[in-house]
Amino acid sequence: MNRYLKEFLHRGLIFAGFGPIVVGIVFAILQYTVKDFSLGGVDVLTAIASTYLLAFIQAGASVFNQIEHWPPAKALGIHFSTLFLSYSLCYILNRWIPFDIKVILIFAGIFTIVYALTYTAVFLCVRAASKKMNSRLA
Numbered sequence: 001m002n003r004y005l006k007e008f009l010h011r012g013l014i015f016a017g018f019g020p021i022v023v024g025i026v027f028a029i030l031q032y033t034v035k036d037f038s039l040g041g042v043d044v045l046t047a048i049a050s051t052y053l054l055a056f057i058q059a060g061a062s063v064f065n066q067i068e069h070w071p072p073a074k075a076l077g078i079h080f081s082t083l084f085l086s087y088s089l090c091y092i093l094n095r096w097i098p099f100d101i102k103v104i105l106i107f108a109g110i111f112t113i114v115y116a117l118t119y120t121a122v123f124l125c126v127r128a129a130s131k132k133m134n135s136r137l138a
Helices: 004-016 016-031 041-066 072-093 101-137
Strands: none
Touching: 004 041, 041 072, 041 101, 072 101
16 A cells, blocks of 8 residues: 555544544534524534544645655645545535535635645744754754
């Protein structure tokens, strides 16, 4: 088995359980803040299964940035596309956003901005840490 596929599966399995924990926390907050908040069994099952899969994919997708023979733009594009598709499908499946082109475009814009800000912050932190480490080695 390809070592990157193994790593994808390994990371996914380690962190996938955080998805249902997060959705459980959100549902608990909604129960205490929204009057007459209730969910059906299918809604709960869908949320648990889809957020488990979402967390699995998000954790596993981090391996794309470590594939040495891929150019950075390819790794970034595949990482972004994987996360965007996963989040979009999860949100639509759970009816957290409606299946409406206008709403999906707004979601896409917000997702892209947040992704770019997060990527930039991580990039700057890694670059600063690399400079610091290189200066200690020199």
